[in-house]
Amino acid sequence: MYKFLLIVILTWASLGKSAEFKSGEDYWQVRSGDSVAVAEGDNLFFTWWGCDSCRQIEEELSQQLEGFEVVPLIARQEWRPAAKAFYVMKMLEGNPNAEDVIKQRIEEGTLDPKDQKALFDAVIELGYDKEQVAELLEDRDLYGRIDQAVALAENYNIQYVPTVVVKGRFATDARHTMTVKKFGEVLEYLKTL
Template sequence: MKKFLAALMLLASATVMAEPQLGNEFNQTAKTIKTDTPAKIEVLEIFWYGCPHCYHLEPILEPWVKKLPADVYFKRVPGVPRPDWAPAAKAFYALEALGLTNKLHTQLFDAIHKARTLNPTVDAPLIDWISQKGGLDRKKVEEAFNSFSTNNNVVKAMNTFRDSGATGVPALIIDGRYITSSSMAGGNQAVLKVADYLIENVRREKTGGTAK
């Protein structure tokens, strides 16, 4: 029995220590995605406000982002694999344009998933909500929603989703070349560990070292 338990402990230890594998916990993106800051390592989250999995990832993602090293840059891009996801993407870019992202990003998630008072697939309720919570004239919010910049960003988001090879959200893209997700990695905590592993590998490549 003691030998059996020791073998189990050894197996468990090996499992914990096992490195993420290409084709399992992460993969290469379908196409290389151009990053905003080539001098840094970009971590890009593809998400959708209507996604419960994205909502549950958010509380552990935020503190992880705050602890990222200075050579790592984090950004979000809304996933738009189909037309009914576009209103929430427009809401994201409207918040950015109006300077309300820090104030309302989490609140918007809560309104959809906790209070369940908001439909993320229709423009009008989202415009009304941002106007109310942001203390802004509805016309100003509507203009931000339907601006050329917002519509252009939504098209770019659609292309990013396609080029990443993502099959769902949330997904994390590292350096425009690697993709992982909670489902691939085995959970929300696990996906951040895979992201840490990929960040470290990319850092080695950028500094002339050898990736694992």
């Protein structure tokens, strides 16, 4: 009897949880025609360095976002410098804390994520080689990564940050969830689908 009661309670709890979040309200399902060849396993976190909500979600939900590929969204032309700096730092594999320092300076208001010169001055100040950075800014690989980020955003119809895509099939963003807590809850729910 105890086992039966436990099963009933667990089933009821799981049904209640699935009813708690609604497609179209808390998250959306990516249309199958929108996906690219290897998209089925995509776990992506779209962000922008100038987004306070993104930084808050990254800090508070870091464990839940583990294994998600970070993709800088270029929703506007002025977001491009931050994406370039992000990829330059990834490609050169320098100071492991550099990105955190950059984000902190942006949060403090001492660094503008739209100012390419200021961003790259900061990157160089953090120990990245000036010549390597300059070379990379002219490199096709960098622009290939930028193009890939743009294509992913277009593929999943991402227009806002922060946004997560789970398993290449489901997505949610801060506009749908409104709080960090609910964002995390919806993210965990989407991982179970």
